[in-house]
Amino acid sequence: MPFFKKKKKENETKTVQQQEVKKEHLSEQIEEYLTKLESTESEDQIHIFNMLGSLYFEMEDHDNAIKYYEKSIDQNKTLGKVFTDLIKLYNIKRKEATKEGDREAVQVYLQKSDDLMKLTKDTIRGNM
Secondary structure, three states: OHHHHHHHHHHHHHHHHHHHHHHHHHHHHHHHHHHHHHOOOHHHHHHHHHHHHHHHHHOOOHHHHHHHHHHHHHHOOOOOHHHHHHHHHHHHHHHHHHHHOOHHHHHHHHHHHHHHHHHHHHHHHOOO
């Protein structure tokens, strides 16, 4: 029995180390894209905003992910991963606000979700 407990603890330690390495790698990528953003023309910024949103989402930094995805959508209202991820992020933030009992934040994220769904419909219809 002790052998299995030791193995389980080793696996947990290995997993934590892998997660730390992954976060470090993601942080490095974020820094690279932030540097690129400073010297990029507005047309090319959309790709960088999308990448930053994805990287922050993967790091579970939801506020920054939302920030960069919203910037991307402000410049380019093309359907895709950005819209999908942003809806997921709004739902995550709404659930967090619900758990905290923050009715105002719940309403903010419900409204953001509704606005994004309307934008999605308008984009599909070609009403942009």
